[in-house]
Amino acid sequence: MNSQIPISFRAFEHFPDFCFIITEDRVILEVNHTFSRYIGKTKEFLRNQVFDSLLHKAFVLKFEHKVNLCVETNAEQITECKLETNEDSPLEVCAYISLNQRPTKKAPWYSLLVILKDISQEKQREIDLLRFRFVAENTANPLQITDLNGKMIYVNPAFEKASGFAAKELIGQSPNIFGRKKHSKKFWDKMWLTISAGKVWIGEVENTKKTGEAFHTQLLVSPIINSENNIVGYFGLHRDLSERRNLEKQLIHTQKMESIGTLAAGVAHEVGNPLASISALVQIIQRRTKDEFIREKLELVKKQITRISKIIRDLVDFSRPSNYELKLTDINENVRESIEIVRVGTKAKDIEFILELDPNLAPTHLVADQIQQVFVNILINAVDALTEKRARTQVDDRAYIKATSTYNDDMFVVTFEDNGPGVKPENQVKIFEPFFTTKTEGKGTGLGLWVSYGIVKSFQGELKIESKYGQWTKFSVVLPVNPY
Numbered sequence: 027m028n029s030q031i032p033i034s035f036r037a038f039e040h041f042p043d044f045c046f047i048i049t050e051d052r053v054i055l056e057v058n059h060t061f062s063r064y065i066g067k068t069k070e071f072l073r074n075q076v077f078d079s080l081l082h083k084a085f086v087l088k089f090e091h092k093v094n095l096c097v098e099t100n101a102e103q104i105t106e107c108k109l110e111t112n113e114d115s116p117l118e119v120c121a122y123i124s125l126n127q128r129p130t131k132k133a134p135w136y137s138l139l140v141i142l143k144d145i146s147q148e149k150q151r152e153i154d155l156l157r158f159r160f161v162a163e164n165t166a167n168p169l170q171i172t173d174l175n176g177k178m179i180y181v182n183p184a185f186e187k188a189s190g191f192a193a194k195e196l197i198g199q200s201p202n203i204f205g206r207k208k209h210s211k212k213f214w215d216k217m218w219l220t221i222s223a224g225k226v227w228i229g230e231v232e233n234t235k236k237t238g239e240a241f242h243t244q245l246l247v248s249p250i251i252n253s254e255n256n257i258v259g260y261f262g263l264h265r266d267l268s269e270r271r272n273l274e275k276q277l278i279h280t281q282k283m284e285s286i287g288t289l290a291a292g293v294a295h296e297v298g299n300p301l302a303s304i305s306a307l308v309q310i311i312q313r314r315t316k317d318e319f320i321r322e323k324l325e326l327v328k329k330q331i332t333r334i335s336k337i338i339r340d341l342v343d344f345s346r347p348s349n350y351e352l353k354l355t356d357i358n359e360n361v362r363e364s365i366e367i368v369r370v371g372t373k374a375k376d377i378e379f380i381l382e383l384d385p386n387l388a389p390t391h392l393v394a395d396q397i398q399q400v401f402v403n404i405l406i407n408a409v410d411a412l413t414e415k416r417a418r419t420q421v422d423d424r425a426y427i428k429a430t431s432t433y434n435d436d437m438f439v440v441t442f443e444d445n446g447p448g449v450k451p452e453n454q455v456k457i458f459e460p461f462f463t464t465k466t467e468g469k470g471t472g473l474g475l476w477v478s479y480g481i482v483k484s485f486q487g488e489l490k491i492e493s494k495y496g497q498w499t500k501f502s503v504v505l506p507v508n509p510y
C-alpha cells in the first residue's frame with residue numbers, strides 16, 4: 027500500500043459517504059467501496075484518475091480554492107459542489123476537505139482526505155420547501171400549520187389578512203383565539219378524532235376576527251405525516267366564504283322583498299275597491315246629514331281613508347310592472363328637477379342644496395317619471411331628517427343636501443348626502459322594508475324607500491345606504507348604462 031494512505035482509510039470502506047485520498051496534483055490515491063459501487067467502476071480503474079474529472083466544470087475552481095485554503099490554514103474546508111457522474115443530473119454533494127498528510131521539510135508534498143456527502147435529497151427538500159413557501163405566501167387562501175398540540179407554528183399573509191391578527195400575535199397560540207365557541211365541543215372533538223387518526227377533515231366554520239366581526243370559511247385540516255408515518259403537525263387551509271354568505275344574504279333579502287311585494291299588491295287590490303266604496307259612502311252621508319257631530323267625525327274618517335289610499339297607491343306602485351315608455355333621459359336634468367320639486371316645500375327653505383353633477387353623463391334609456399320618483403323620495407326623506415334634527419337639537423349648523431352624479435364604464439351613480447341625524451346601524455338593514463318608518467303616525471308610511479327600491483331593481487340597478495349615526499346619511503342610486 028502507498029505510504030500516503032493511512033491504515034485507517036479502511037474504516038471508510040463502507041462509510042455511507044464517498045471518501046477519497048487525493049494528491050497535491052489531485053490524483054486519486056484511494057477511494058472507498060461506497061463510491062466505487064455508486065459509480066459502477068472498480069477501485070483499480072478509479073485510482074490514478076484525476077479527481078477534478080469527477081467534478082462538474084463549474085465547481086473545479088471553487089474546489090481548488092478550498093483545497094488551497096485547507097493547506098494554508100490546516101483547517102477543514104467545507105463546500106458544496108456537483109459531481110459529473112451522471113450526465114442527466116449532476117449529483118449535489120457537500121465536500122469535506124482536510125489534510126491527510128501535511129507537507130514537511132523532508133517530504134514537502136501533501137495529500138488530502140476528501141469526503142463527499144450526497145445532499146441531493148436535502149437540496150430537493152429545500153427546493154420543495156421554497157416552492158411550498160412561495161405558494162403558501164402568495165395564495166389568497168388563509169393557511170395555518172399547527173403542531174401536535176394544535177399550537178400555530180405558521181400562518182400565511184392571507185391568514186393574517188382574513189383574521190386581522192399579525193403572524194407574531196398568532197404563533198404559539200391555539201386557534202381558539204378565533205372564537206371557536208361558535209361551534210359545539212362535539213364539533214371540534216369530531217375534527218380531532220378524524221385528524222389524529224391521520225385522516226383529512228373538512229367543515230364550514232365561523233371564526234371571529236380581531237375586530238370581533240365574523241368570517242366564514244370552509245376549513246380543510248390535514249395531518250402532516252413524516253417518513254416514519256408519524257403525525258408531526260396539522261395543516262389547515264381555509265376557503266373564504268364571506269363573499270358567498272353575502273351573496274346569499276342579498277339573495278334572501280331580494281327574495282323577501284319580492285314576496286312581500288307580491289303579497290302587498292294582492293292586498294292592495296283587494297282593499298282598494300272596498301275602500302273606494304267606503305269613501306263614496308262617506309261623502310254621500312256627509313252631504314245628507316245636518317248633524318254637526320257626525321259631519322266632524324266623518325271628516326276624520328275621510329282623512330284616514332286618504333291615508334290608507336296613499337299607502338295603497340304606494341303598494342301598487344311598487345308592484346306595477348313598468349309598462350311605462352322608456353325614453354332617453356338626461357339623469358342630471360332629472361336630479362335638478364327633483365330638487366326643484368322638493369325645494370318648493372317650506373321645510374326646505376333653510377337647506378342648502380349642493381350639486382356636483384358630472385357634465386359628461388350621456389343620456390340613457392329610462393322611465394324618467396319613475397326615476398324622478400326615486401330621487402324625490404330620497405330628497406323628501408333628507409329634508410324630513412334635517413328638519414327633525416334641527417327641531418330636536420336646536421343647533422344651527424348649516425343643513426345641506428349634496429347631490430352628485432358620476433359614471434364609470436357601465437354604471438351611473440347618483441348620490442344624495444345630508445348632514446342630518448343619520449341612521450342607526452340596526453335600522454340600515456331594515457330601511458328598505460315596507461312599513462319601516464321612524465316617523466310619528468300620520469307623518470310617514472314607511473313605503474317611500476321600499477317603492478324606490480322596487481323601481482331601481484326593475485332597472486337592474488341598486489339602491490344603497492351608507493350612514494354615520496348622528497352625522498350624515500348617503501343614498502346611492504346605481505343604474506346600468508344599458509339596462510336592456
Ligand SMILES: Nc1ncnc2c1ncn2[C@@H]1O[C@H](COP(=O)(O)OP(=O)(O)O)[C@@H](O)[C@H]1O
Nearest residue numbers: 407408411463464465470471472473474475499
Ligand atoms: N336621509 C335620512 N336620514 C335619516 N333617516 C332617514 C333618511 N332617509 C330615510 N330615513 C329613515 O328611513 C325611514 C323610512 O323611509 P321611507 O321608506 O321613505 O318611509 P317614511 O319616509 O314614510 O318614513 C324613515 O322613517 C327614516 O327613519
Ligand SMILES: [Mg+2]
Nearest residue numbers: 403407474475
Ligand atoms: Mg319617505
